[in-house]
Amino acid sequence: MAATADDALARLAQERVDHRFKGLPPDAEGLTVGELAAERRSLFTGGFTTPVLALSAEALDHNLGAMERWSAGHDLAFAPHGKTSMAPALFRRQLDHGAWGITVATVPQLRVCRAYGVPRVFLANQVVDEPSLRLLAAELAADPEFTLVTYVDSVRGVELMDAGLRAAGATRPVDVVVELGVDGGRTGVRTEDEAERVAGAVVRTGTLRLVGVAGYEGEIPQADEERVGAWLRRLTGLAVTLDKAGLFAGLDRIVVSAGGSAWFDAVAESFAALPELSAPVLKILRSGAYVTHDDGHYRRVTPFNRHPEEGVLRPAFRLWAQVVSRPEPGRAYLNAGKRDVSYDLGLPEPQVVRSARDGAVRPATGLSVIKLADQHAFVEVGEGADVEVGDWVGLGLSHPCAVFDRWPMIPLATEDGTVTDYVRTFF
Numbered sequence: 001m002a003a004t005a006d007d008a009l010a011r012l013a014q015e016r017v018d019h020r021f022k023g024l025p026p027d028a029e030g031l032t033v034g035e036l037a038a039e040r041r042s043l044f045t046g047g048f049t050t051p052v053l054a055l056s057a058e059a060l061d062h063n064l065g066a067m068e069r070w071s072a073g074h075d076l077a078f079a080p081h082g083k084t085s086m087a088p089a090l091f092r093r094q095l096d097h098g099a100w101g102i103t104v105a106t107v108p109q110l111r112v113c114r115a116y117g118v119p120r121v122f123l124a125n126q127v128v129d130e131p132s133l134r135l136l137a138a139e140l141a142a143d144p145e146f147t148l149v150t151y152v153d154s155v156r157g158v159e160l161m162d163a164g165l166r167a168a169g170a171t172r173p174v175d176v177v178v179e180l181g182v183d184g185g186r187t188g189v190r191t192e193d194e195a196e197r198v199a200g201a202v203v204r205t206g207t208l209r210l211v212g213v214a215g216y217e218g219e220i221p222q223a224d225e226e227r228v229g230a231w232l233r234r235l236t237g238l239a240v241t242l243d244k245a246g247l248f249a250g251l252d253r254i255v256v257s258a259g260g261s262a263w264f265d266a267v268a269e270s271f272a273a274l275p276e277l278s279a280p281v282l283k284i285l286r287s288g289a290y291v292t293h294d295d296g297h298y299r300r301v302t303p304f305n306r307h308p309e310e311g312v313l314r315p316a317f318r319l320w321a322q323v324v325s326r327p328e329p330g331r332a333y334l335n336a337g338k339r340d341v342s343y344d345l346g347l348p349e350p351q352v353v354r355s356a357r358d359g360a361v362r363p364a365t366g367l368s369v370i371k372l373a374d375q376h377a378f379v380e381v382g383e384g385a386d387v388e389v390g391d392w393v394g395l396g397l398s399h400p401c402a403v404f405d406r407w408p409m410i411p412l413a414t415e416d417g418t419v420t421d422y423v424r425t426f427f
Helices: 003-012 033-039 057-073 088-096 107-115 130-142 155-167 192-203 225-244 264-272 297-301
Strands: 052-056 102-104 120-123 147-152 174-179 208-214 254-258 281-285 317-328 331-334 349-354 361-363 367-372 377-381 392-396 409-413 419-424
Touching: 003 088, 033 419, 052 057, 057 088, 057 409, 088 102, 088 107, 088 419, 102 107, 107 120, 107 130, 130 147, 130 155, 130 174, 147 155, 147 208, 155 174, 155 192, 155 208, 174 192, 174 254, 192 208, 192 225, 208 225, 225 254, 225 264, 254 264, 264 281, 349 367
Parallel strands: 052 409, 102 120, 120 147, 147 174, 174 208, 208 254, 254 281
Antiparallel strands: 052 317, 317 331, 317 392, 331 377, 349 361, 349 392, 367 377, 409 419
């Protein structure tokens, strides 16, 4: 990444700690993030307030390395989805670990990437509003090295993109891929015939360049190996069809892209079976949740469960909350709720308890979160289990994409609780 990107990342360490960043020590008010990191405070005794979300330094390092090795071993270019974290410092680490670029879902997310020097962006959405198209044209004009790939999925969308880019005076064509969807799924053309019509419309413009096909298998209704495999064969078959029709003529590479965090093994298998096309194929995988993994949804669905010999991911998030009330037998209340944790793909999982009396840590056996309010977790305390007011409870979380966006500044802590850095997010 360029020096300006280095400078932008360095400026994050100069941000002042204040009321915007929940969980950080109140007595750190006015310090820069870099100054606070240099103090290497303990997450448990260094003045942090609960609830506080921590990111495991060891698990993060492990996950970055695991997916770097896996994608390289399967001949896949890796563009992890940036919407998961929206953390430029993590984008940098992903790029340093071999990522081809960063995927985003929206133009505001792309702006964050560009502000911190991400050189290649895969925009997995069709952009049809004029202000956003002006921005794309301006970014491409300002940086000849910037690579952008985005979706198209309708002739009308192509018309709007073409008109918007012409109005913006675009000097470089925008590279687009035809998005293939599925009935009952999300966006994307539903039939191969429609895909060919959209591709033809792109070729007739002077502002767009057709470079491939893409889609997302994670929204296939009742997804299983058979359904996902069938859709992936349609996707690769569409690439072959469009290539035979001469619609990729003159390209130095053809893009074929798919892949969330639940089926990247199926994507790798399907992409490996692609026949030779008229130009080399850039096979882009876009899985994003791997960076922190989780203790819920992705723990259950990761392809490494099917292929344990190929690797493993480790949960990197833990939310620490305190018991603030024990008003009745069998029930405890923690000071963390919907404003702090994800709950769309499962409730938090109590994993460990840290005694407020002596700091001793024990498994959270017999504790389970049964409900969340805005600022409280309702914990059922089973027979033989006990916690008291003041104890810290470490919670495993599900669905990292819905965790990151609740925390603008996240401590990065080693296994012993030493905070070595802070991760800034932008949502």
